[in-house]
Amino acid sequence: MQKCMYCGKEIPDDLVLTVCHRCGEKVWGEKMFNTIVKNMEDAKNRGDLCHMNDNCNFSKKLETA
Numbered sequence: 001m002q003k004c005m006y007c008g009k010e011i012p013d014d015l016v017l018t019v020c021h022r023c024g025e026k027v028w029g030e031k032m033f034n035t036i037v038k039n040m041e042d043a044k045n046r047g048d049l050c051h052m053n054d055n056c057n058f059s060k061k062l063e064t065a
Contacts, residue, residue, distance in 0.1 A: 001013060002015075002018055003018070004018065004019055004020040004023050005018045005019060005023075006019060006020075006023040006026075006027070007020060007022070007023050009022075009023075016037065016040035016041050016043075016044050016049070017036070017037065017040060021033075024036075024037070
């Protein structure tokens with residue numbers, strides 16, 4: 001489990017942002033937060049988010065580009 005960067009509430013590790021839903025809506029508003037989450041999830045599914053760990057296929061993406 002990770003913690004929300006604003007309130008410290010525990011949130012699942014698989015979220016694309018380290019912000020809970022409540023804080024995300026307070027910071028960006030409901031529509032913008034939902035758009036940010038959707039775009040980040042789409043990028044994650046495409047493999048565009050890379051944290052340079054064992055799950056990162058950055059070098060493979062460069063080879064295919």
